[in-house]
Amino acid sequence: GxxxxxxxxxxxxxxxxxxxxxxxxxxxxxxxxxxxxxxxxxxxxxxxxxxxxxxxxxxxxxxxxxxxxxxxxxxxxxxxxxxxxxxxxxxxxxxxxxxxxxxxxSKELIIRSGFNVYPAEIEGALTDHPEVIMAGVVGRQVSGNEEVLAFVKVATACSLNEADLSDFVKDRLAPYKRPTRIILAPDLPAAPTGKILKGKLISTFADELMRETAV
The missing domain is CATH 2.30.38.10 (Luciferase; Domain 3)
Structure with missing residues (x-):
């Protein structure tokens, strides 16, 4: 109260x-x-x-x-x-x-297809889902563009998957803001204060990104 x-x-x-x-x-x-x-x-x-x-x-x-x-x-x-x-x-x-x-x-700004993408907006859309505990969004350079990668922390017993979350944010975000990939994990790299260490997200989940992209 x-x-x-x-x-x-x-x-x-x-x-x-x-x-x-x-x-x-x-x-x-x-x-x-x-x-x-x-x-x-x-x-x-x-x-x-x-x-x-x-x-x-x-x-x-x-x-x-x-x-x-x-x-x-x-x-x-x-x-x-x-x-x-x-x-x-x-x-x-x-x-x-x-x-x-x-x-x-400003340093975290993602420029995708010429549009400004603000990670905080995407993180807010993802954490609106009741089974998402926290989310971190970063950009990654690809050929001639920058893609949006999202990493979300969910409970270990959660049955949520990437497709579910993609559908969830579809109506909440414009097409150019929607994550290229959404990685779900029981934990994310964080500082002692609990703040997500965004600089370590891609390296921490490199295997998942490569494996799932290949599929």
Whole structure:
């Protein structure tokens, strides 16, 4: 009976800069409104931005933003603007109520057939399935394009298969966003915090990708 809240923040911003205050049962999936003294702007010229959809790189300002990385002025200059805003590397948009929605990381952006594909959207569609515990989506270069690979964690007793999940997301995702492959596993490589290590997904499941692709 206690409502769970979403939040957003980074080490460089001294933790939280956004949070929801949603009542129980509220379907809001944003990370909420800016916290006190936190200011935001979106860079629509950044890598992965989609101005037509209102998506740009999130820049955060305020008294809580770091002064720079310790003894690394070069890297500090790359992420801090002249007026003190921090380039988060995250992509997002604001809705009509001023709430921030995270689209994903610019470095994780998948460009498929000329279209921007945001892994977070596909992961959200997959985890809507009641038998999917968590999901990680990455891109993989193929001849002249980039394919979408999805890795999902399911319970060991789960009877779900790749075809089932492909059918499940068919009406939730545009054709160019649908995963080329969906690998189901009882566990995914993760950090001690539980965060999926996306950089290890393809190598961890290389045999499954090769075997099932061959079939």
């Amino acid at each position: 206690i409502p769970l809240q979403n939040g957003y923040g980074l080490t460089e911003s001294s933790a939280g800069v956004c949070a929801t205050t949603s009542p129980f049962g509220d379907p809001d999936v944003s990370v909420g409104h800016p916290m006190l003294d936190s200011t935001f702007r979106l860079d629509f010229d950044a890598e992965g931005a989609a101005p037509a959809e209102g998506i740009g790189e999130i820049l955060v300002g305020g008294p809580q933003i770091m002064k720079g990385y310790f003894r690394d002025p070069e890297q500090s200059a790359k992420v801090l603007t002249a007026d003190g805003f921090f380039r988060t590397g995250d992509l997002g948009r604001f809705d009509e109520e001023g709430r921030l929605h995270i689209a994903g990381r």
